[in-house]
Amino acid sequence: MGIVTFRDDDAFDVQLPLVIIGAGACGLVAALAAHECGIEHVVLERDALPRGSTFMSSGFIPAAGTRFQAEKGVEDSAERMAADIQAKNGGEADPAIVQALADYSGRVVEWLADTHGIPFELVEGFLYPGHSRMRMHATPRRTGEELMGCLLNAAEAAGIDVLTQARVVDLHVDAERRVRGVTLERPDGSRESIGCDALILACNGYGGNPELVARYIPSLKEALYYGHEGNQGDALLWGEAMGASLKDLAACQGHGSLATPHQTLISWALMMRGGIQVNREGRRFSSEHGGYSEQAARVLAQPGGIAWNLFDARIHEAALEFEDYRNAHEAGAVRTFDSLPAMAEGLGMPLAALQASFEEMHALVERGEPDAFGRIFSPETLLAPPYHAIRVTGALFHTQGGLEVDTRARVLREDGAPLPNLFAAGGAARGVSGSGDSGYLSGNGLLSAVVMGAIAGREAARELLRVMAPADTASGK
Template structure:
């Protein structure tokens, strides 16, 4: 249980900067703190730092990076910010938006040049809502590789990462200053660790069914595809300390999780000209809207099930993602040499599948928007062999959280700052606004990496002062 202790008892150890959580946000915070001249300690509840980062595709959007320039891609911070704000319907937190869009390229280049993470840009397809190709990933295009490389960088920097160390309480002074924390080990023993500054990088509350039911009731029974440790500790501690909570209903869903395999299927299969049908074989929405809002669209269909329909050409593009290769290896990706064979494999009447395929082909030939609002201009026709994946919708992670200023310091409702508390990643409010439809591809790792870097550096400066 997340507790706040108000006491003046001594600590077993005192450190300048303590970081709760060993995902992308926590490890970036640790690297930045170490470079700012202090020795941070990361407390991670699992035996190996992974978090939600390991479950993601590991993609981070950023404009004007060295990798983007090398790929000949023109972009700007202003265009990136406009894309995020447009997707969020104008509701993105302006302070966080400015901080992460301006800090994205420096963060990517920093990880590449200083820590050897060889990011490249996905240049063969565009993610919905992005006006430029700015998604950066490592070779495998997987979050597992990203977290492994960040952990290796932290180890190379001789940063202490204490694993199997669950932070169960914060120790605070009456004015809200965090004096330290209580760490509980698997055997039930506890350590009291004092700190000069604390960074909360323990993600959001997606694994806490009560909080999900309170803030995102439409997904209270949905599959949760995030880390089970995301129990909302940061927002519960922050709320108890008097912090402001913002956009708590904001979240990232996904409407392309292979069922029952539980493997993410890249939205590239849709954006390159694929589409979704329900179990009756009929399209039911504008698939180009985005994969986050796809969760509710798919869950609203009979049985909460849909099929991604695409072809071998698109499968070749999606195969650059490790998750898609796993889905193929696990038998989630069905193949058919004809529309009739596709219908048989999906147990849908052949005339229905033929009609849907012909309707989409006609829309692509004519261009323009269909009745759902999807623009098919320039889309390439599907050709046999066809591919299909049975999918469902899921909640990936929450986007609401603790309000922060431009230095990632946690704010109170009156605008004042808590003395030494910082938040990054899912612990802090994101830039997606209050709705699932506000989530732009990569928003989660964007705030994890950039706010993490900011929080670590600023916490170190505060501790040194």
């Protein structure tokens, strides 16, 4: 992989107006947006089957002011959503990008539903940490796998060309840092070149590159990586070589609830509905109502780097709506106990400490006080037997820093000017989660992928149409 300075000619095997690298949610949505503008393009995907980070997620997209919210009586606005995002990241994200994503979020979700048949539903029953309104939109099975399937079906119906097993190894740029084209490599080692007038980087972050993780996120360098192996930092390294501005490279999404050894994501809804986490010593160690991203490092700091999710039958029944949870249950990750003594014995933890943790929650409810970590317990969410437990660890899911972009998804140089024809979105671009692991608001990853992906596709197409217009006029078209 590298940057090649290319002469100002068109010596490519194929020439297209637009090339999109990456066929995850970001690249597919960008392709759908560009398609509507009538721009010829191709999506290049390194895998045989497009999956990306989206495939491994819960597939939840936050959006404000949608009809799906209105149908359920949820009042929301882009301004409220933007405020929630900034509150979680401590005001560290670019406010213009945050507002743009919030402004377009509802329109993009409804466009995908109405024009491309994505069967979105509003996720009800609980609020994820930091969200003041129910605004998560998901497909019926509540999985990223299903969302990816729907987007691939939409791309196929639209006639979009997705070229798989096509790993981009080089970008070719000229002296003005304008992208001239790309070289891709096939599994058999053969190479092809495609010239382009604009390029969208939708190839996610660098979570799968241990060297870059150790450099930028040393606190998680030993964490299990639960993301797509293709996230090797290609976009970051290409942009850096082109003189692009890089921002918030320590930002990431971790998760403090990955079932181990089953390696199945356990929804944080368990915690938001009343569940708790204890370590091997039977003690709670944080507020489970903070955020699941920063919880990864807290879980990893416990003895053995593990914790136990503890919840009850009420929460168990509600969690069955999530396919990942059902899979974990069927795989034997969920253990059930009739009493605290039985649970302490079954999990190998001190009974006295476990009982003390439960007694404290009841005492806090009676006194109406928060615990030492700031969490408030309510009578209706106190856990009751039979109890359920899942052994979990902390994991790194994906990175949130990257190439700095403007509200048109144009990649910016270090001096703030946009590069001539390079766009980025999703994990390739700087996200809205601030500078570390604690600023991640649930759904920020797919918000940046889907909404900024739509913006990138539209804006790249508009720029191409603007450049093409004088030629069309001169030729009498």
